[in-house]
Amino acid sequence: MPGTSTSPKADLDRRLVVSALGVVQILAWGTSFYIPAVFAVPIVADTGWSLGVVVSGASVGLLVAGLISPQVGRLIDRHGARPVLAASSLLFAAGLAALGTAPNAVFYLLGWVVLGLGMGTGTYDAVFAALGQRYGHEARGPITNLTLFGGFASTICWPLSAFMIEHTGWRVACLIYAALHLVVALPLQMAVTARRPSAPHAGDASPGVPIRSDPPMRNERLMFALVATVLSFAAGIGSVVIVHFMIFLQAKGVAEAAAVGYGTLFGPAQVAARVIERLFGSGYHPVWTMIACCVLMALSLSLLAGGFPFLVLTILIYGAGYGISWVGRGTLPLALFGPVRFPRLMGKIAFPSLIVQALAPSAGALMIERFGADATIGLLTALALINVVLIGSVLFLYRSQRQTDV
Numbered sequence: 038m039p040g041t042s043t044s045p046k047a048d049l050d051r052r053l054v055v056s057a058l059g060v061v062q063i064l065a066w067g068t069s070f071y072i073p074a075v076f077a078v079p080i081v082a083d084t085g086w087s088l089g090v091v092v093s094g095a096s097v098g099l100l101v102a103g104l105i106s107p108q109v110g111r112l113i114d115r116h117g118a119r120p121v122l123a124a125s126s127l128l129f130a131a132g133l134a135a136l137g138t139a140p141n142a143v144f145y146l147l148g149w150v151v152l153g154l155g156m157g158t159g160t161y162d163a164v165f166a167a168l169g170q171r172y173g174h175e176a177r178g179p180i181t182n183l184t185l186f187g188g189f190a191s192t193i194c195w196p197l198s199a200f201m202i203e204h205t206g207w208r209v210a211c212l213i214y215a216a217l218h219l220v221v222a223l224p225l226q227m228a229v230t231a232r233r234p235s236a237p238h239a240g241d242a243s244p245g246v247p248i249r250s251d252p253p254m255r256n257e258r259l260m261f262a263l264v265a266t267v268l269s270f271a272a273g274i275g276s277v278v279i280v281h282f283m284i285f286l287q288a289k290g291v292a293e294a295a296a297v298g299y300g301t302l303f304g305p306a307q308v309a310a311r312v313i314e315r316l317f318g319s320g321y322h323p324v325w326t327m328i329a330c331c332v333l334m335a336l337s338l339s340l341l342a343g344g345f346p347f348l349v350l351t352i353l354i355y356g357a358g359y360g361i362s363w364v365g366r367g368t369l370p371l372a373l374f375g376p377v378r379f380p381r382l383m384g385k386i387a388f389p390s391l392i393v394q395a396l397a398p399s400a401g402a403l404m405i406e407r408f409g410a411d412a413t414i415g416l417l418t419a420l421a422l423i424n425v426v427l428i429g430s431v432l433f434l435y436r437s438q439r440q441t442d443v
Contacts, residue, residue: 049229051172055179057225058164059186064222065125066187067194068133068214069156070095074191075198079207086142094136094149096395101153102160103391109158110166110384118167119230125159126223128152130215137211159226161187162387165367167230169379176376177323180367181315188308188360256434257374263431264370265386270424271330271362273393274338274417277401278355279303281413288410289344299352306356314364323372324432327365331428333358335421342411342418366390373435 073092080091112121132155135148157163164183169176201210278285282303286296314326337355345351370386371379404413 051179054171054229055168055182055186057229058168059183061122061126061222061225062160062164062183062187063190063193064214064217065129065156065159066190067198068129068218069098069152069160071191071194072198075195075202076207076210079202080145083207084142086145090142090146093399094146094152096398097146097149098153098156099391099395101150102157103388103395105154105157106162106387106391107381107384109163110381110387113163113166113170113384114380117230118163118170119227121158121163122167122226122230123223125155125163126218126226128155128158129222130218131155133211133215133218137208137215157391161363161367162383162391165371166380166383169367169371169376169383173376174371176371177318177368178315180371181311181318181364184360184363184367185308185311185315187363188304188311192304256438260373260431260434261382261386263427263434264373265389267327267331267424267427267431268362268366268369268386269390269393270420270427271327271334271359271366272390273397274334274421274424275359275362276394276397277413277417278338278359280398281401281405281410284405284410285341285414286348288414289341289348291348299348302349302352303356303359306353307360310357310360311364314361318364318368322435323365323368324428324435326361327369327428328425328432330358330362330365331421331424334362335418335425338414338418338421342414 073095077088077091080086081088109121128151132148132150132152135151136145139145139148161184165176165180168179168183172179198210201213205213282300283293283296286299287293291299318326333354337351337358340351340354341348366386367383370382374382401413404416
């Protein structure tokens with residue numbers, strides 16, 4: 038099949054490949070994006086650094102990941118996944134070691150810069166590109182399965198982190214995680230990833246005119262821009278809601294203890310939605326996955342803004358929509374633009390998405406401070422509704438292309 042790898046490792050069982058990479062994703066997300074949730078308070082208590090500085094580390098990491106994502110896509114396209122994913126394990130280890138030994142806040146944030154390099158080369162977007170390159174048009178199942186593993190990152194790493202911090206302190210916990218990247222993640226990634234693609238890669242084409250594995254698409258630039266915008270909006274909205282979830286619920290009159298309980302519903306809702314997508318996704322185009330994501334997120338935020346009394350249902354709907362957004366992030370560009378160009382396009386799509394995801398929580402905090410939580414929920418609802426219109430435009434363009442092809 039065009040765009041698939043025929044390397045010696047291509048005959049490995051897909052379940053083995055996805056399971057190995059899935060374990061690495063749990064560790065990657067649990068030791069980067071999810072670190073502040075458990076580590077922030079102990080770090081502040083031990084060092085005296087401000088909570089804002091400590092928590093901003095994750096934003097720094099996402100920002101760096103977004104800035105390098107186009108280059109990461111090109112590297113995977115030209116050299117294959119193995120060197121990039123292997124480098125991510127080394128970068129994660131170095132970044133966590135820097136956090137654990139940081140003498141001051143400046144070095145702490147520099148550690149997050151290194152972690153950001155690890156995130157850019159070793160979390161979903163890079164691994165989606167690797168799976169797309171390896172399996173071509175058949176990568177939808179592996180990508181969905183990978184997100185099932187990733188959905189357990191907080192479930193596994195939050196209690197593990199709390200246990201280690203309690204018994205060893207936060208610095209030693211960082212160093213233990215760094216060691217795990219070297220002795221667990223690095224060998225797994227080296228074992229199941231290909232050295233380089235055997236198929237022609239997009240880098241061999243003329244500038245701006247990549248090799249195509251599928252028929253040319255009319256309005257392709259517009260389609261790409263719409264897809265990138267939809268994914269960026271979904272990531273930004275999700276980032277704001279996750280970070281400010283407690284504030285939003287308390288603005289609706291929910292007690293803090295109850296809000297914490299409601300928060301435990303996020304993970305199961307995400308995983309359940311991804312399981313449904315895995316079971317039935319082969320029967321429909323990934324554009325419908327993103328349509329479901331945008332509609333569910335818009336519906337749940339509308340219910341929250343309108344004071345819908347059944348918060349459990351609202352949160353389950355939102356968690357389901359946000360959960361499958363990560364599936365659509367990998368599968369929709371693959372289905373629309375083909376596997377040959379997928380690594381590079383995945384890098385380009387990740388660039389605005391990760392930047393928005395990094396900056397959105399701070400923007401949300403400013404909005405809450407100036408206009409209040411209710412107004413912020415209203416704005417997020419409006420953006421989510423706009424996203425429904427945008428993904429509807431993607432569907433329209435896709436159907437128009439199909440009719441033209443027929």
